[in-house]
Amino acid sequence: MGILSAFLFPPPPSTFVNVMTVVSSTAMGMAGISEINGKHLQYSKFWNANSSPKAPSEEPKLSSKYGMLLAYTPAFLAGAASFWFFPSDNERILVLKAALTLHFFKRIFEVLFIHKYSSKMVFDTAIKISFSYCLSTVIMIYTQHLSQGIPEPPIDLKNIGIALFLIGIIGNFYHHFLLSKTRKPGETGYKIPKGGLFSLVICPHYLFEIIEFFGFAFISQELYPLCFSTGTAIYLAGRSYATRKWYVSKFENFPSHVKALLPFVF
Template sequence: MSVVSVVSLASTGFKEIRGKHLHYSKFWNVNDSVSNKIKLSSRNGMFLLYTPAFLAGFSSFWLFPDEGLRFFYVKSALTIHFFKRIFEVLFIHKYSASMILDTAIPVTLSYFISTVTMIYAQHLTQGYPEPPIELTYPGIVLFLIGIIGNFYHHYLLSKLRSKNDKEYKIPRGGLFDLVTCPHYLFEILGFWGVSFISQTLYSFSFAFGTTIYLLGRSYATRRWYLSKFEDFPKNVKALVPFVF
């Protein structure tokens, strides 16, 4: 599963760079005909994406009780992460497009299977010696920085539009003045935080694969903004300030 996670996420990231996008957000109808495909409202599609993974994290407290403090932190971090996403879907995000069912189903399965596998991998560590280098508490700090930064920049994105406004605008404020996708940057930090807490091969593999995918997604997003807005600042990078 560690190999599958890295290969699938990295492959999807490279596809984003080549222009073959997952059909959601601003890329929902780019380059491909979607007129004959089943569409969901963006709100319903995003809700579908995150709910099974949240339920997997939430149910793990009942399925695997009393298996140590590290396991408790891993379960808590994953459950909080997907609860935040559902909260944003319902109360923060503003929507302008649809989501293709053909995209929603594999992404939903990806989040769900990854969450289940990360939790089960942690369960399998029970009875083994603790890692020689303790990264749990640096991981908690990194996770909190990631989830707070991600939420803040999602909030800034939501403020770009009024209630009935469907047009995309150039994001401003926070790290948007330096990079196109700071919300992706903080999401990466959050998953590396979970990896540090967990310290399993699978959590590391998932964080690494997610990093490659979001590198590709952010690169494609910057390219999209440059194509749509003549006044988009050329010095604004894709993901990492002053670097990429």
């Protein structure tokens, strides 16, 4: 592990967790590359992007609202249930479980009361997202549970992780709120969002989500959350690139200085 041993717990004695560390991060990274190459997960503005215009897709679909509820609810329930399945007085474990549970509670709250939906979502996509979030939540918590009794890493990043999580969840919620105000009541079309960091990047909500996920990694200081957060960052970077490309194709007046994810950079 080298230098990483100063920041991370040693890999847990679990073949399943160690295999999933590689599989999950690789899958997320490949999904990000697919987004850049034009093959999108079919939700939001890209819900029918991969379908032939001459042959409507016969894949079962549901409203985006119910699709996103399906995507987030199992992970929220897994986080909440972990307080009973993996009881512990360890501060790091308690903070991680609370952060993950709050993260998905916020998402469900936004689906119910903040977001406005005008498109469909492929059912298979909802299942894939739901499985990924639920499995990653369970593995993060289980990995932390396995670390009990193991000496803490020499450098404690837990408080930095809490700060990153709070910055991420607040920034993500704020920009989701701004997105919800982009359309007036009764409108269904897309507009260029404004306010906050939307003046610099088209996907500040993804930027803050990445910060939030690295908050999980810093709180945990385990290899799996770090790898999964890195994979998530690659996926959301690809998604941001595709989103900016979509806006440029739809709006002739899209401002050229507005980047995809990182102000002034990308």
